Amino acid sequence: MNSAVLAPAAWRSALDRRLHFVEPGMALWLLLIAALVFLVASPMLRLVVASFQEPESGRFTLANYAQAYGRLSHLRAILNSLELGTGVALLAGIFGVPIAWAISRTDMPAKGFVRLMVFGAFIIPPYLGAIGWILLAGPNAGWLNKVWMALTGASHGIFNVYSMAGLIIVVAVASFPYVFVFTSSALDLVSSEMEDAASILGAGTLRTTFGVTLPLVLPAIIGGLIVSFLEAIALFGAPALIALPARFHVVSTQLWQFFEYPVRVEEAAAYAMPLLAITVLMFALQRSLLGRRGYVAVSGKGGERRMIRLGAWRWAMLGYALAVCLLSVLLPMLVLMQAAFAKAWGRGFALDNLTLANFRYILFEQTQAQQAILNTFLYAGASAFAAIALSLAIAYVVSRKLVPWSNVLALLCMAPFVIPGVVLAIGFYAAYAPPPLALYGSAAIIILGFTTRFLPIAYTASAAGLRSINPEMEEAVRNLGGGRFAAIRTVLAPLLKKSLAGAWILVFIPATRELSSAIFLVGPHTRVISVMLFDLSEEGNFEVLSALGAILLLATIAIAAVSFRIVGRDFMLRGS
Amino acid sequence: MTLVRSGSRREVVSRGSALLALGVAGGLLLPRRARAAHDMSAREQELYAAARKEGELTWYMSHSDDATAQALGRNFEALYPPLKANVVRTTAQVAFQRVSQEIKAGAMQVDVLSTTDIGHYVYLKEKALLEKYVPENASKVLDIYKNYDPDGTFFVTSAGMIAIGYNTARLKEADAPKNWTGLTDPKWKDKIALGHPGFSGYVGTWVVAMRKLYGWQFFESLARNNPQIGRSINDTVTMLNAGERLIAGSGPVSTAMSSAQKGNPLAMIYPIDGTVLIIAPSGIMKGAKHPNAARLFMEYLLSAEASQIWVEHFNESLRPEVTPPPGITSAKDVKTIRPSADEITKGIPEVIKQWRDTFGV
Numbered sequence: 001m002n003s004a005v006l007a008p009a010a011w012r013s014a015l016d017r018r019l020h021f022v023e024p025g026m027a028l029w030l031l032l033i034a035a036l037v038f039l040v041a042s043p044m045l046r047l048v049v050a051s052f053q054e055p056e057s058g059r060f061t062l063a064n065y066a067q068a069y070g071r072l073s074h075l076r077a078i079l080n081s082l083e084l085g086t087g088v089a090l091l092a093g094i095f096g097v098p099i100a101w102a103i104s105r106t107d108m109p110a111k112g113f114v115r116l117m118v119f120g121a122f123i124i125p126p127y128l129g130a131i132g133w134i135l136l137a138g139p140n141a142g143w144l145n146k147v148w149m150a151l152t153g154a155s156h157g158i159f160n161v162y163s164m165a166g167l168i169i170v171v172a173v174a175s176f177p178y179v180f181v182f183t184s185s186a187l188d189l190v191s192s193e194m195e196d197a198a199s200i201l202g203a204g205t206l207r208t209t210f211g212v213t214l215p216l217v218l219p220a221i222i223g224g225l226i227v228s229f230l231e232a233i234a235l236f237g238a239p240a241l242i243a244l245p246a247r248f249h250v251v252s253t254q255l256w257q258f259f260e261y262p263v264r265v266e267e268a269a270a271y272a273m274p275l276l277a278i279t280v281l282m283f284a285l286q287r288s289l290l291g292r293r294g295y296v297a298v299s300g301k302g303g304e305r306r307m308i309r310l311g312a313w314r315w316a317m318l319g320y321a322l323a324v325c326l327l328s329v330l331l332p333m334l335v336l337m338q339a340a341f342a343k344a345w346g347r348g349f350a351l352d353n354l355t356l357a358n359f360r361y362i363l364f365e366q367t368q369a370q371q372a373i374l375n376t377f378l379y380a381g382a383s384a385f386a387a388i389a390l391s392l393a394i395a396y397v398v399s400r401k402l403v404p405w406s407n408v409l410a411l412l413c414m415a416p417f418v419i420p421g422v423v424l425a426i427g428f429y430a431a432y433a434p435p436p437l438a439l440y441g442s443a444a445i446i447i448l449g450f451t452t453r454f455l456p457i458a459y460t461a462s463a464a465g466l467r468s469i470n471p472e473m474e475e476a477v478r479n480l481g482g483g484r485f486a487a488i489r490t491v492l493a494p495l496l497k498k499s500l501a502g503a504w505i506l507v508f509i510p511a512t513r514e515l516s517s518a519i520f521l522v523g524p525h526t527r528v529i530s531v532m533l534f535d536l537s538e539e540g541n542f543e544v545l546s547a548l549g550a551i552l553l554l555a556t557i558a559i560a561a562v563s564f565r566i567v568g569r570d571f572m573l574r575g576s
Numbered sequence: 577m578t579l580v581r582s583g584s585r586r587e588v589v590s591r592g593s594a595l596l597a598l599g600v601a602g603g604l605l606l607p608r609r610a611r612a613a614h615d616m617s618a619r620e621q622e623l624y625a626a627a628r629k630e631g632e633l634t635w636y637m638s639h640s641d642d643a644t645a646q647a648l649g650r651n652f653e654a655l656y657p658p659l660k661a662n663v664v665r666t667t668a669q670v671a672f673q674r675v676s677q678e679i680k681a682g683a684m685q686v687d688v689l690s691t692t693d694i695g696h697y698v699y700l701k702e703k704a705l706l707e708k709y710v711p712e713n714a715s716k717v718l719d720i721y722k723n724y725d726p727d728g729t730f731f732v733t734s735a736g737m738i739a740i741g742y743n744t745a746r747l748k749e750a751d752a753p754k755n756w757t758g759l760t761d762p763k764w765k766d767k768i769a770l771g772h773p774g775f776s777g778y779v780g781t782w783v784v785a786m787r788k789l790y791g792w793q794f795f796e797s798l799a800r801n802n803p804q805i806g807r808s809i810n811d812t813v814t815m816l817n818a819g820e821r822l823i824a825g826s827g828p829v830s831t832a833m834s835s836a837q838k839g840n841p842l843a844m845i846y847p848i849d850g851t852v853l854i855i856a857p858s859g860i861m862k863g864a865k866h867p868n869a870a871r872l873f874m875e876y877l878l879s880a881e882a883s884q885i886w887v888e889h890f891n892e893s894l895r896p897e898v899t900p901p902p903g904i905t906s907a908k909d910v911k912t913i914r915p916s917a918d919e920i921t922k923g924i925p926e927v928i929k930q931w932r933d934t935f936g937v
Contacts, residue, residue, distance in 0.1 A: 073932070073936075138818065138820050139766075139820070140766075140819060140820050140821070141818040141819040141820040162804075243937075244772070244805065244806075244807065244937050245804055245805055245806060247805070247935060247936040247937050248936065248937065249937060257774075259673055259676075259677065260669060260673050260676075260774070261669070261672050261673060261676045262676065263673070263676045263677055263680050265680070343838070343839070344817050344818075344838075344839075344840055345818065346817055346818040346819050361643070365643075365646055365647075365650065366642070366646050367646055367649045367650065367653075367660075367661055367662060367663045368662060368663065368664065429677070429681070433677075433680075433681035433683065434680070434681045434682050434683075435682055438681070438682065438683055440677070440678065440681035440682075440683035440685070441678070441683050441685045520677070523678075523683075523685045524634040524636075524662050524664050524685050524686065525634075525662065525685075527664070535664070535665070535666050535670070536642060537807075538666060538667050538670070538775065538806075538807040538808040538810075538811065539641055539642060539808045539810040539811055539814065540806055540808070540810070540811035540813075540814030540815065541641075541642065541810075541814060542814065542818075544642075
């Protein structure tokens, strides 16, 4: 009886005690998990649920799956995507691995230039590359084919961009930088001792490279190939430009078709599931490969590294690297610039073909372009700030183990990496476009979508930055009586400035060119350059397209360069 | 978390574009004169006053290429300052896809819809998604463009032709096909460009017309010639200009002639079995955010000013008082054919399926 009377009071004091001990961290944790559920878990859950729902009634059904997979052409699109992904991964390996090896391990000349070109290949959106390649390898009018016909007198060109092979090349030249980055960062850690051992035993450079060096970094190479594969199967823009005239579909273009009238979100959700499953599987495979600790040589930093002397072969190596740069950056950019300043690109490089009319049209005559240009950079900037703020908070909570189960946060943060952009956008559309949130056509839905899409990049960069800072420095602040936020403000923030600026740019650049998730989320007032390019590309108006693409590229490079500069002046973290 | 509310963003954006326009353009574009109040009818004045409170309108438009669409939008802005027209030009089926997405999300973004597939309007009207408004100008257009919907939910606002286009630098007129059936001649293998009925309403209507004339085997023979298939009907003109293909099997007269005027080597053949005449409507969406601006815009689309822009871009004039410049071929100069609204409404979804089976995409 007594206990019953006392119970509420005791309970209350226990609660008081507990609340007293709850650090603000707990509230923060709840806030963060809520944000992640909103951004990541809920749209994906909505997508999975929708795939089992009848469109009107919402009742459980398997009909969406039956319809999505009941047509031969839909199944063929899945096979095409797999072929595309495999082809791109292999070709990206052929492009990326030798260049990474040459830069990291040999005395090949002009490394700085080659590095710059690889970075260039990274910042050119694949759909712009695709337009460049249409101008280069259109079966009759493409520049390469014209040159071929002029040289040989042949009546037909030899290249046809409108084919699976064409699409594979176009996507591979855009995604080999992933293989390059993975491979060269692993090669940078391999010491020369093992190679020395091989050469002492009589192996030549070739044998050493293929027998020792490359096997040591094989997990990293495969990691890069997998990322290229995943990028390729999730891509929407380049396949839409090339696959349609080539008369085939891939999963992403087929998904888009489900949004034709009548809009079949549920069927699209069902059809998106294999893409999601493949991505999750490949990602798991990649993690297990890279996570392996068997390659001791790669995990240590000790040991001397010397550059292999290639002798005359270094020129051959440079030739190969330049050939890849030519295919990925120089040729497509050259023809895009020609088209951007041309009255009609087919008329070639002639003075009387030069004009600024395409830029004037885009900047002043088009009613939408100015706004689209501004939107693009506003949304990309806002998304980059949001993604970094969120991921930094989470990375801090995780690395300092402020709350239990902090790994759940990390996992949710990385989850969007396995969600292809088109699929993510369909999830966002299904979850947040209709009431109660009714975000369709708003800037918010795009910024939220981009934030989610690029959260893994932001998180990886933030976590890496935090790992490099020893917690003892913050502890010193706290020992001297400063609170956690004082420690963050006075110690962490200044130390992290550089890596956060880098992270901001890493999110900002892909966000300026994002097409596959934007295409389902834009309204008439929230159009971005990528979507406008896609709409304009229906008419095949390559001159105007190239001009808009040039504006996108120049502005992106300028903003990235300026933000690098301003970092030194405390721009990025002002007020934090 | 940076959540930008749409109101404040618009402000930032419009101020930004104003700055951009002021700073860089500096009077580069001289707008046509604003419409004086005494030139306006009472209803027009009333609509204009109400529309000014709304400030803008959004127009999904597939009647023409982007250049013509933007010119029409800019001219509206010049006539009725400070109203803004957000012109979103896509192919008909893509425009309708966006509208469907908006209907499904319960957030109508578009005010005036102008597609080239009359079936869209039949469907929207059936679902009570079109607003009834009979423009004053609806009675002032040529008779053939009147009364497509007796209930006043949609009106014909544009007309244009599809013929056979060819690259004059690489093909002599004497060698070009004289009739649609000529396109199936094996000598045109790898030489023909087409649009896609799953995107373009013009192409969809053309396919319905061809199927009616020659049966589906026409397309099976055409498929053997391996045509290049783009999306918009206007893409065929790009393919001719680039020299990628020699013949635009579904050649949009207005886009091709505008392009020829700029110096590109293009000409049209008007087939003996008949040039396909496309009659394309517009309507106001129910629940439009700018209903008065939308009504004013419907009046504008049927006005002599709009017809003037249409003929400058080689489309048909809707108004008797606006005539094309001499030497320009218009629909009254050639034999035209046109499937009925019913045939189009039923036919386009069918031919899209058949097309996908025959051409693979």
